Amino acid sequence: MTTTLASPLALPCGATIPNRLCKAALTEGLADPLNRATERHERLYRAWSQGGAGLVITGNVQIDRRYLERPGNVVIDGAATGDDDGLEALRRYAAAGTVGGNHLWMQLNHPGRQTPTHVCPEPVAPSAVPLLNHSAAQFAPPRALREDEIEDVIRRWARAAGVAREAGFTGIQVHAAHGYLLSQFLSPVANRRTDGWGGGLAERARLLREVVRACRRAVGAGFPIGVKLNSSDFQQGGFSADDCLQVVRWLGEDGVDLLELSGGSYESPTMMGAKLRGPDAERPAAESTRRREAYFLEYAAAMRGAAAMPVMVTGGFRTRAAMDEALSAGELDMVGLGRPMCVDTDLPRRLLSGECAQAVAYERDIDPPKAGLAWFCLQLIRIGDGLEPDRGLDGATAMARYAENEARTARGLVGR
Numbered sequence: 001m002t003t004t005l006a007s008p009l010a011l012p013c014g015a016t017i018p019n020r021l022c023k024a025a026l027t028e029g030l031a032d033p034l035n036r037a038t039e040r041h042e043r044l045y046r047a048w049s050q051g052g053a054g055l056v057i058t059g060n061v062q063i064d065r066r067y068l069e070r071p072g073n074v075v076i077d078g079a080a081t082g083d084d085d086g087l088e089a090l091r092r093y094a095a096a097g098t099v100g101g102n103h104l105w106m107q108l109n110h111p112g113r114q115t116p117t118h119v120c121p122e123p124v125a126p127s128a129v130p131l132l133n134h135s136a137a138q139f140a141p142p143r144a145l146r147e148d149e150i151e152d153v154i155r156r157w158a159r160a161a162g163v164a165r166e167a168g169f170t171g172i173q174v175h176a177a178h179g180y181l182l183s184q185f186l187s188p189v190a191n192r193r194t195d196g197w198g199g200g201l202a203e204r205a206r207l208l209r210e211v212v213r214a215c216r217r218a219v220g221a222g223f224p225i226g227v228k229l230n231s232s233d234f235q236q237g238g239f240s241a242d243d244c245l246q247v248v249r250w251l252g253e254d255g256v257d258l259l260e261l262s263g264g265s266y267e268s269p270t271m272m273g274a275k276l277r278g279p280d281a282e283r284p285a286a287e288s289t290r291r292r293e294a295y296f297l298e299y300a301a302a303m304r305g306a307a308a309m310p311v312m313v314t315g316g317f318r319t320r321a322a323m324d325e326a327l328s329a330g331e332l333d334m335v336g337l338g339r340p341m342c343v344d345t346d347l348p349r350r351l352l353s354g355e356c357a358q359a360v361a362y363e364r365d366i367d368p369p370k371a372g373l374a375w376f377c378l379q380l381i382r383i384g385d386g387l388e389p390d391r392g393l394d395g396a397t398a399m400a401r402y403a404e405n406e407a408r409t410a411r412g413l414v415g416r
């Protein structure tokens with residue numbers, strides 16, 4: 001039987017995802033001043049749940065409130081939030097996000113050195129290596145984590161996974177991509193440790209693997225665990241496509257249910273389509289439409305060969321033809337969609353019904369292009385507030401409003 005976007009996907013743990021479309025993780029910034037979920041999450045995730053994707057993954061939720069990706073993150077760290085991790089709010093969030101019968105997985109993250117200075121003046125990382133191409137006013141230089149702190153990261157991750165399950169989320173995704181803490185550990189550029197947590201690939205991958213295994217112990221055998229991983233960092237000396245291949249094999253041994261392939265970091269933002277750089281970028285021009293459209297597809301076929309679990313690819317997919325081709329060519333098992341879902345929450349339903357053959361590539365018209373992240377983030381906030389997306393928002397206004405929103409949210413934070 002041919003696999004189509006409408007085909008269900010059985011996972012190694014026994015769970016089944018109803019179709020092959022996934023709303024990828026998109027940071028919402030909608031938490032309250034104690035970093036708990038709010039009604040704004042419920043509104044946004046109800047819209048996505050009704051939008052037809054078989055799998056909806058949350059924006060990154062932090063496992064430690066000292067280290068935020070941005071001020072409005074949801075945090076699950078058991079610290080004094082007043083009501084037990086905001087469990088009741090998480091339950092309402094999970095209920096709203098599953099009304100459509102989809103899976104709803106919580107993405108768990110620690111940003112490491114990629115935490116803005118205005119929310120974290122003293123970041124931690126595998127080693128004291130600051131981010132390239134960014135000022136200390138944007139991202140303060142990190143200090144190296146002590147070993148006991150690394151053990152604490154593992155405990156926190158597992159605990160948060162257990163809370164996600166208790167609240168009604170149907171799976172978790174460990175964020176090991178895009179230059180955040182686990183991705184920093186994987187990178188020989190960011191990880192200069194000489195103890196058992198750095199050095200060779202086995203040591204650099206140890207934290208990710210221990211996090212996955214600890215999460216498995218916390219959630220039990222039948223609960224889906226996904227990992228988002230870079231196919232490459234696209235950086236000289238960074239985590240390479242060859243490294244990725246080996247890590248994918250190990251993650252199969254560790255019982256991961258779904259591997260999401262992406263790429264890049266704040267230093268080399270290829271996840272949003274910035275030109276690929278570094279040694280892994282030196283390849284012949286992509287020969288097929290689908291490979292020109294989807295940024296990481298040419299890595300996926302090799303990774304899928306090495307992977308014991310299904311593979312999802314996120315980044316650039318906009319046409320149903322490219323999605324269908326990639327599925328039928330066996331290059332992937334699921335298609336991840338990011339930016340289009342910030343505006344057109346029902347896109348998966350329309351792709352599945354055949355009503356729509358192509359997502360709108362809003363990013364192409366945002367001027368200046370660097371306003372893209374702010375533009376998409378503001379659309380999520382509008383939907384969370386019960387407003388329609390503002391498709392005509394101009395780039396300069398988006399940047400100013402986003403900066404103002406982040407500063408105001410940071411000023412309001414309490415309990416940290």
Ligand SMILES: Cc1cc2nc3c(=O)[nH]c(=O)nc-3n(C[C@H](O)[C@H](O)[C@H](O)COP(=O)(O)O)c2cc1C
Pocket residue numbers: 024025026027058059060107175177178228262271272314315316317336337338339340342373376377
């Ligand atoms: C507004 C916005 C927020 C994002 N937040 C996250 C996040 O929290 N976690 C994550 O893994 N990726 C995040 N991403 C990356 C997306 O999941 C996805 O990998 C990227 O947008 C490429 O897919 P696309 O071309 O379909 O947009 C974000 C992207 C955007 C535009």
